[in-house]
Amino acid sequence: MNGDILQGFMQAVQPSSLIATALGSMLGISVGMIPGMTISTGIVIVLPLTFVLDPNMSIALLLGLYVGGMMGGSFSAILLNIPGTPSAAATALDGHPLVARGEAGRALGIAILASFSGGLFSFFCLFLIAPNLADLALGFRAPDLFSLVFLGLTVICSFAAKSLIKGLLSAVIGLAIVSIGQDPVMGTARFTFGDANLLSGIHFLTALIGLFAIPQLIENLRTAEAGRAPRAPKLRFEGIWPALSDLRRIRLPIGIGSVIGTFLGILPGAGGPIAAFISYDYAHKTAREPAKFGKGAVEGIAAPESANNAVTGGALVPMMTLGIPGDPVTAILIGALLVHGLAPGPLLFIERADFAYGLIFSFFWANIFNLIIAFAGLRLLVKLIAMPRAILMPTIAILCVVGSYALRNSLFDVYVMFFFGLLGIGMKWLDMPVVPLLLALVLGRPLEEHLRIALTGSQGDVSIFFTSPFSVFFLSLSAVSIVWSIVSARRSSQAGAAGPGFSE
Amino acid sequence: MLTYLTRRNTIAGAILLVIGVAYGLLTVALPNRSLPNTPGPAFFPWLITGGLILLSLALLLQSPMRNGHSSSQASPDRLETRCLLALIWFAVYLVLLPYAGFLAASVPFFAGLMWLYGERKRLVLTLASVIVPVGLFYSFRLGFQILLPTGVW
Numbered sequence A: 001m002n003g004d005i006l007q008g009f010m011q012a013v014q015p016s017s018l019i020a021t022a023l024g025s026m027l028g029i030s031v032g033m034i035p036g037m038t039i040s041t042g043i044v045i046v047l048p049l050t051f052v053l054d055p056n057m058s059i060a061l062l063l064g065l066y067v068g069g070m071m072g073g074s075f076s077a078i079l080l081n082i083p084g085t086p087s088a089a090a091t092a093l094d095g096h097p098l099v100a101r102g103e104a105g106r107a108l109g110i111a112i113l114a115s116f117s118g119g120l121f122s123f124f125c126l127f128l129i130a131p132n133l134a135d136l137a138l139g140f141r142a143p144d145l146f147s148l149v150f151l152g153l154t155v156i157c158s159f160a161a162k163s164l165i166k167g168l169l170s171a172v173i174g175l176a177i178v179s180i181g182q183d184p185v186m187g188t189a190r191f192t193f194g195d196a197n198l199l200s201g202i203h204f205l206t207a208l209i210g211l212f213a214i215p216q217l218i219e220n221l222r223t224a225e226a227g228r229a230p231r232a233p234k235l236r237f238e239g240i241w242p243a244l245s246d247l248r249r250i251r252l253p254i255g256i257g258s259v260i261g262t263f264l265g266i267l268p269g270a271g272g273p274i275a276a277f278i279s280y281d282y283a284h285k286t287a288r289e290p291a292k293f294g295k296g297a298v299e300g301i302a303a304p305e306s307a308n309n310a311v312t313g314g315a316l317v318p319m320m321t322l323g324i325p326g327d328p329v330t331a332i333l334i335g336a337l338l339v340h341g342l343a344p345g346p347l348l349f350i351e352r353a354d355f356a357y358g359l360i361f362s363f364f365w366a367n368i369f370n371l372i373i374a375f376a377g378l379r380l381l382v383k384l385i386a387m388p389r390a391i392l393m394p395t396i397a398i399l400c401v402v403g404s405y406a407l408r409n410s411l412f413d414v415y416v417m418f419f420f421g422l423l424g425i426g427m428k429w430l431d432m433p434v435v436p437l438l439l440a441l442v443l444g445r446p447l448e449e450h451l452r453i454a455l456t457g458s459q460g461d462v463s464i465f466f467t468s469p470f471s472v473f474f475l476s477l478s479a480v481s482i483v484w485s486i487v488s489a490r491r492s493s494q495a496g497a498a499g500p501g502f503s504e
Numbered sequence B: 001m002l003t004y005l006t007r008r009n010t011i012a013g014a015i016l017l018v019i020g021v022a023y024g025l026l027t028v029a030l031p032n033r034s035l036p037n038t039p040g041p042a043f044f045p046w047l048i049t050g051g052l053i054l055l056s057l058a059l060l061l062q063s064p065m066r067n068g069h070s071s072s073q074a075s076p077d078r079l080e081t082r083c084l085l086a087l088i089w090f091a092v093y094l095v096l097l098p099y100a101g102f103l104a105a106s107v108p109f110f111a112g113l114m115w116l117y118g119e120r121k122r123l124v125l126t127l128a129s130v131i132v133p134v135g136l137f138y139s140f141r142l143g144f145q146i147l148l149p150t151g152v153w
Helices: A002-012 A017-031 A040-052 A055-080 A088-101 A103-137 A142-160 A162-180 A204-223 A244-267 A270-287 A300-322 A328-337 A354-377 A377-388 A391-407 A411-427 A436-457 A462-466 A469-495 B005-027 B044-064 B079-116 B120-143
Strands: none
Touching: A002 A017, A002 A055, A002 A354, A017 A040, A017 A055, A017 A328, A017 A377, A040 A204, A040 A328, A040 A391, A055 A103, A055 A142, A055 A328, A055 A354, A055 A377, A088 A103, A088 A270, A088 A300, A103 A300, A103 A354, A103 B005, A142 A300, A142 A411, A142 A462, A142 A469, A162 A436, A162 B005, A162 B044, A204 A328, A204 A391, A204 A411, A204 A436, A204 B079, A244 A270, A244 A300, A244 A391, A270 A300, A270 A377, A270 B079, A300 A328, A300 A354, A328 A469, A354 A377, A391 A411, A391 B079, A391 B120, A411 B079, A436 A462, A436 B044, A462 A469, B005 B044, B079 B120
16 A cells, blocks of 8 residues: 555656646636636646546646636636636635735735645545545445445536426436447447447547537627726735734634535535535634625635635545546546546556555645745736637637547547537526536446446345445435435525536 | 526426437337346436436426526526527538648638637737647647548648
8 A cells, every 4th residue: 555655656746747737737727717717618628638648647737727727716706806716706705805905915825825725635635535435435336336326416416406307307318318329238239320439429528528618618709898808907916925913814714614625525516616605604603703704804715715625635535436526627537537548436546556646646736836836926827817718719619629529539529529519508598507417427327337237136126225234325315415405496496596506 | 477597498398308208219219138137228218218208397397386486597698699600600610620621620710709709900810810720730730649630622
């Protein structure tokens, strides 16, 4: 075990991996801070590169982007009051009032430090929890694995949907799409209409590019004001390093945010926005001067920022150990690993423990680079807010085409990507979340595989799912998740409020 | 009178119901290759068919019941002409791509999209629409060994 940890560490500190991590962080911060861009879109930009880079570099690049994007989102939230990512929405509540008081440097400095602290805390949790959870998961049999994947799907649907029915419908559409191609147990061709391109099914990453990037291109077009981007604010950046008095004030909120963020990150589907708002609420309740919240309280920046960055490490726990994505970005990471023939799950820690630890340490370095790049390049990075959309968006459109083509050197995938783009636009029009569909594309195949293997083993007897304690535990949690989401959907419908959703 | 979102939900429910039934009909045609008492290739698609039909019906039934609440759920989005033009332009680009090749198809596509995003300066339009696609083409070809379509001519 120790040898694997050392090997993983050595992989993560290879110059190529470090450069990829730093590049990813820089790109992530840039993407995160540009309003109208999400981390998922940022990943679309680098996706073609990951096909040709070695797995260590690919994953280092993507992790850097993931972590950097979370931090970058807070910059535009603080400076412009426009959250770069949904996770940064809570940061704007107290970040922007500080800017209005002429304390932009102070607000950004606290956001950077809180992000780093949350990320670092979640790294330690990832390092300690992931290998042990993987050990436990090694004992899972087909019924347990089915129940686990089912839990992942139900939790994700309930969290990602404003309407439970629409969330579930989105997931079922995803399952229908995943059923195209050879079935995972017997290899029978299904719904291929005799087309050889469909035999291997719809590639998850192609669907992802279309679902996330194309609707965003259209959304940006809708909101584009004659191609103009928001102007880069002219600000004074004195006092970026937090003062000692501020450090004392943000200790507890950072602790609260880090714990909540990591915990909710581990829970599939909860995501950064929920973690950020819950942490903000707790920080508000435990603050000495709660009346200052919403008017520029540093605690109100520290809590959500540490939380949304802690989510990143938490989300990697189920992704690495169980193959269950916690959010869209970890779903993409699974896709990127699969392209390189690496299947996330408990066996990753047995068969490629060096790689698994390398990934964990790359996550650590991503947080370190984030801190360095954010503090050192803040003045330069802020100018990116004003990047012209008229050049940025067409470039992304072309990268969508290149990314989907490069996957299998096939124009068929490009057309599939465009189809998913139209599907994404249609779903947006219907106010239907795309995240359950995306995650069903990832989880659909293992769901069917484990279900059929379990039922084959039991000769069609469904009681097999109620004999294993793990399976019973996961199914009970699924039931709780469904009931909870029905209750919360009713409450939010009564209150006329939108439910939580995420689209990092 | 139905609100905007409720009407959309009704349309979506109806479309998805049709898709669910069509998916079920395609599932019927799947070969039945399995041992006795074990699930075959059509087993999972049947579950999906059931899910699609039940949930579509639920959406259809829920829509009139929610009438009155829905207006607060989302603001009605209008697919503006500019967005529609962009999608058509994208589709034309994808049709031309295998024949014209990446470079010849991407330059006008890029320029067209820039124009739709509001760029009106001819010099910026021309330079960006040539530099970006050419730069990407050679970056991928020389840097990452990814051969993008070169066309039939």
